[in-house]
Amino acid sequence: IEEALLFEVGRDDVTGVDLDEPAEFTPRLGKLARQQPIDLPGLSEPETMRHYVRLSQKNYSIDSGLYPLGSCTMKHNPRLNEKMARLPGIGDVHPLQPLSTVGGAVELMAELGRWLLEMTGMTSVALSPKAGAHGELCGMMAIKAAIAAKGETRNIVLVPESAHGTNPATAALIGFKVVTVPARADGTVDPEAVKALLSPDVAAIMLTNPNTCGLFERDVVEIAAAIHAAGAYFYCDGANFNAIVGKAKVGELGVDAMHINLHKTFSTPHGGGGPGAGPVVLSERLAAFAPLPFIRMEGNDPVLVESEAALKPGETPFGRMTAFHGQMGMFVRALSYMLSHGSDGLQQASEDAVLNANYVRAGLRDLMSQPSGDRTCMHEVLFDDTFLEGSGVSTLDFAKAMIDEGYHPMTMYFPLVVHGAMLIEPTESESKASLDLFIATLRDLVMKAKAGDLERFEQAPRYAPRRRLDETRAARSPKLKWEKPEPWAEAAAAE
Amino acid sequence: IEEALLFEVGRDDVTGVDLDEPAEFTPRLGKLARQQPIDLPGLSEPETMRHYVRLSQKNYSIDSGLYPLGSCTMKHNPRLNEKMARLPGIGDVHPLQPLSTVGGAVELMAELGRWLLEMTGMTSVALSPKAGAHGELCGMMAIKAAIAAKGETRNIVLVPESAHGTNPATAALIGFKVVTVPARADGTVDPEAVKALLSPDVAAIMLTNPNTCGLFERDVVEIAAAIHAAGAYFYCDGANFNAIVGKAKVGELGVDAMHINLHKTFSTPHGGGGPGAGPVVLSERLAAFAPLPFIRMEGNDPVLVESEAALKPGETPFGRMTAFHGQMGMFVRALSYMLSHGSDGLQQASEDAVLNANYVRAGLRDLMSQPSGDRTCMHEVLFDDTFLEGSGVSTLDFAKAMIDEGYHPMTMYFPLVVHGAMLIEPTESESKASLDLFIATLRDLVMKAKAGDLERFEQAPRYAPRRRLDETRAARSPKLKWEKPEPWAEAAAAE
Amino acid sequence: MRYLPHSDADRQAMLAAIGVGSIDDLFADIPKDLRVHGLDLPRAAGEMSVERTLGRLSARNVAASSVPFFVGAGAYKHHVPATVDHLIQRSEFLTSYTPYQPEITQGTLQVLFEFQTQIAHLTGMEVANASMYDGSTATVEAVLMAHRLTKRKKAVLSGGLHPQYRAVVESLSPMAGDTVEALPADPDATEDILASIDAETSCVVVQSPSVYGHLIDLAPIAAKAHEVGALLIAVFTEVVSLGLIEPPGAQGADIVVGEGQSIGNALSFGGPYVGLFATRQKFVRQMPGRLCGETVDAEGRRGFVLTLSTREQHIRRDKATSNICTNSGLCALAFTIHMTLLGQTGLARLARINHANAVKLAESLSALPGVTLLNDSFFNEFTIRLPGNAADIVERLVAKGVLAGVPASRLEPGKAELADLLIVASTEVNSDDDRAAFVAALSEVLA
């Protein structure tokens, strides 16, 4: 069933909000009163409801099926957290209310910080970054500020081949030069390769651990030591933190800064692409550079420090990442998730996530190919397209065929170090029954691919709201908003 | 995508609710402590969420499409009403809390009653009936009590052919003998036919107005007068009250009792089959017999009268319909709906409902057949199957074919007085664009039927979660609960 | 008006298509002198305004969650997981119609099938229906069903039956031509109901736990009833009790009815709730209410339909087993989801917590001077005798911020022998602090 654009069905004089016109008054708009028409049609409430319900029905979601998205961690989103975010004293509080009226909000931020620091073994936390990439930026800005504070001019950041794209983008954004660290055959980083690149110009390394191949970097301590010995900093991409919560503390691995994707590790909902939240934990070496605002503990009392005027000696924030205090709505969801799990549940969640990934690996290892051989993985398992060789089926085809089986595709062609990569992260939310069905489905697909049932793959998806979309056309002549059809087009359409 | 029964995927030792075991204590269960296993498997929260989300996706709903259900009135359900029903002082209040702690709840009931009485022009209201049929029962019990109070023994209830099945069922339930009033050609009731059946044994007539053919009973006043002259009472089935709110008051038409389906007229959600709420308004002749509990106004103060001990002279309730005070959760939704509409909006809603039905009639009158000719209808339009004659397509086939076009079928084979009846009520919630699409779809189907495209109809639905289901099999050997498969069946299934 | 989609231009175009000049032409059948022009009611209001009006009413009530809360007697304050309330608000459940078109309502139907299975297992019965309005109306329907099955007309009601349930039976059953023998209120659980069962008796209606909280051994009553050809109708108002006490089915009940509000549903000042109704397979065709059954579709796939509708009013009209049309579908859904989350492990634990909390509270309260516990056995509710009028004491406890329970006189007004009795419930929502607050407040009031 097709659903028109709201601009095609809305009418200029319809509104789904009843408001009384204000009594007569003298406007104070000067000469800037609007002259242009707004040109936004409205829908009544029932039309609005149906329009967006029907649109929603064209979406896949975690509540309706498994998302085997390596590195993206689509886990269960408890509705308790939604309820908590809507408590009047949480959702209905203004960031600039007098501080005397928001004691609970500040305490909540302090409590979230306490949990994050205990889980990571770090010294301080910057809560305000709005998303993972924003957290990366925050961490790298802290590093840049720390280097400047020492009077140094280091300008090189080492980034492994397997890194997320945000890592080099972030480094480049604030003027660092990105140098790539080659990967070992299994996708992990060789400390010798790092050491070979170290120089007095190296500011930092940005490393993901567990890495994007689903492996824990066994040599992380050695790498950290080498980085520190060279006077540089160790930035850890925390996208995969969810595999090791309660199992290892990054502070003890030598990390200086790491962002934490609250939507990955602590299950704030993805919402079709955000909002996220990316608090950054900092080691003692960087703690003083945490941006405004931050929470200072004075005895047991948390104090929200909003401005430079309120700083104490030794507090040298590099500035501010955003207006206000960060994603409170996400903080409360994450804290609700943490409180629910507790120390025991958080550890169990990490264990179940790793268990599930390995169970998928065990269920598919005889049919699919693993780039680094059949070894234990962390919370995600990586396959390459060797097993499709000669079948005429590409990784993309294979993934799209999953849609017809009722599954969202896994992460494809990432990490870049692996040919035709397929990265699967089931998360701890999936039951054994769910994984058994998933494995059976993938086994069936693999056999169909090997048997040369090309149509099933090249034509996929066939049972989705849309077949494959023409992305080239979209990019070549971008149509980024609805345009009223020209009269002739209307006429043609009417025929 | 298939969804297993929870009993097939649940496990005995899994629970989705975290509770701490109580500390040691001495039970006080005597010898009645449970010996039997409960035998109910559990699911974790993510499994539960997905199970019910996926089940929901097999349902049609008003939020996803039009329900042309004559006499059943599926209109927009505002989410404001859901929010109001969950206010802590509404949803989280116990029916037996001290009355000093529920002043707002009692005021809410009084306010709802005030609106209902003003809209109907009646004298008193019994709020407690739990659904429309329960309201009918309440009204008829009031009539029976009134007759008994007069020392009479009238035992006949007149019911027109076109009536809802609940009418005769209700009358029979409390010992009345049902006598059918034949319909005129257009489905309306002939006052002469009523008069011919009147006798000292007649207790009441049960009449639906507007009737189930979508027509306003033009002679209602004459019928009422004849009934009253015979010493009997006029029960009006209020299922179609939504057509005349703000246009006519049933009290002025001579009605003595009428239930109001809050879920039809005032949009409390159907919820897949309930809960409903069926307050009954009563004329002065029946007012004193309203059951407990009821609201007595003492000046401006509403008082909840719960028991016979609290009665004042002249209050002669016939008893009690239910424990507690009725469907407060529905009262608040209905009142929220009424307040939102106001007197002007309620009248406009009736007008738009009637406008929409006539618009559908106008759009289909040349292709489909109306049993009483092409005349103005109220809020629903009735077709018969004459137009399908010779096509080999039945009303049922036609309705099932609508499913494949993305629509819920209309009401079929009701009222019984019309052959192959199709009763369409679009409600005021549908936009012109929605109706245009609906009309176009039906026109297309009619033409396909007339063209003899039998497969499209006999095989319908083809694009639903299920094809037609074997209802005979279900009724012949009822399987009303899940049974664990026998070992041999399990073995067979495993093969 | 935000709920009405038409612009004025739309309306004009539609009138033109219909071929009438004005909207009034469509209402021509209503006699002119009876047409209403304007109601004496306020005009349309926006969301903010409605929220203020209803928010003001809400604020005049004391919410159960806001105070130490011990009110029960047929409705219970329990904690409902957020998942439940979220799921029942999904459009596809909330705004769906009765599943008469099974092809596009398999969601609702499968839920009902799961619900029926859960109720059958919980009660220890063979079949359950797809829900009733509530426990009290389910009870009177059970009585009428027993009359149909036994072709007798006398119901015997225990004095432990909730007085408002009794009133419902006493209101309807006699109008249907039947006799009701209701035993006197039985706060001490000492009645001899066996003596009232005779060859005229169609059914015996016994509540356990009784309205005063006593657990009643149903087996001897069932035995006596069966001996004379009568049926035992077992009633419960607290479904959580079934997690810890022997189910009525195992004690010989023929029909089991009860209130399901405790699982999944809000207090909501008395409704909507969800009536539970279970019986033996052989009685199924005399059962009231909707039933969902398993079958197959044209392709042989498992599917569900409403079935045995030849019992129902829309087919049988005046020969139907009941006039019931709607059920409590959405409340049943809430029940099913909450029960699925609990599972037997969670339900048993929940029941143990309830029982433990009630035991602790009963011990503390009955230790107060002048306070006597009437119950030997109970689940999460019990009755105490206070040294004074219970209603007055409850009111004084309100002033201290404690909602202490239901005075027996609220349910049985005008009976002096019950005036000093208080029915007290304690569930998992009561903390140690709540109980301490209650004991302290009562102690002060009685001082």
Added chain:
Amino acid sequence: MRYLPHSDADRQAMLAAIGVGSIDDLFADIPKDLRVHGLDLPRAAGEMSVERTLGRLSARNVAASSVPFFVGAGAYKHHVPATVDHLIQRSEFLTSYTPYQPEITQGTLQVLFEFQTQIAHLTGMEVANASMYDGSTATVEAVLMAHRLTKRKKAVLSGGLHPQYRAVVESLSPMAGDTVEALPADPDATEDILASIDAETSCVVVQSPSVYGHLIDLAPIAAKAHEVGALLIAVFTEVVSLGLIEPPGAQGADIVVGEGQSIGNALSFGGPYVGLFATRQKFVRQMPGRLCGETVDAEGRRGFVLTLSTREQHIRRDKATSNICTNSGLCALAFTIHMTLLGQTGLARLARINHANAVKLAESLSALPGVTLLNDSFFNEFTIRLPGNAADIVERLVAKGVLAGVPASRLEPGKAELADLLIVASTEVNSDDDRAAFVAALSEVLA
């Protein structure tokens, strides 16, 4: 643990299938001495317990709806229809992933396309992206974009720009090697920004309404900027203002950024909000953030995809236009739904109500002795000079149950000349009673 599906039996079976003896074997890659055994944090808690903990924190804050509320300065208390919050909680929106697989995410994608169209129309610009984190980060991204477009490195910031927005630009932009010239705070709207625009200038950043509420005529600034080859970046923090004032696009802005929280989104103590970002067609390939575009599928049906991703980090890595990965999808959805409900008719009316309420309040407040209104023009927010320290007075008004506004010193601490300024906002949620309470309370405090 309710969120973890496995029973212990499941875990054992899975370990056996994997072929390892224990879960620890799967963590063998973590060096033994670095493995953690237990965190110093509380153990798992049930829903009731979590609700109590967070409910206690919530209760320590004053909710905006619970008092007369006039706090703005970048975030605004508006009424959000219940439909909006319901819809964004639908599983298919809330728990859906970024729409990288367009075949099964057309819902999200069409919403983004509608959102982009709405923002373009509202701002009077040609194209808009699919949202940014918030208004402040959108502003710094606009500055960086201007630098890329002009190949210049100096940004000029108006003294009317929200000080925290300014701080965000001042933090990031210099690290990227650029220069920021920020004019002094401009509470009277008297600054001569034209004088600061020169041939080095990459962009001028002007907020209207300014943080002090003044409406700024952008046309002359645009003219001067364009004359020297610089770009005008127009900023707003109150999107509702666009219902009543001339859009920046019509005044010559090259990039328009702003905060969209007011429509559809809660205050939530500062986040998550939704950044709006619009520009001219010719600049689109230097735009940051996600873009949704229309295309067709293999059967020729209209469909939507994320497009121009060659700008983005996951393709371009260190050559990307921005490091942004997520956007504010769900907040954008809320915005789109609320705006759809409003339509231009509703938005214009909402804006008029806001303006009318602010005008009435400004008139009443400035009539108090010693209180001066600084604004000639304003929308729903203005600045008053008080006869005393504004922060102190606000605190005394808190004691009287009124949240009166934002002292300028909260945003610009340590500047004596701003110490007695108060920024006051009034929206549709303020009733006549609210305003009267504010005026009365202030009058008492000043007496």
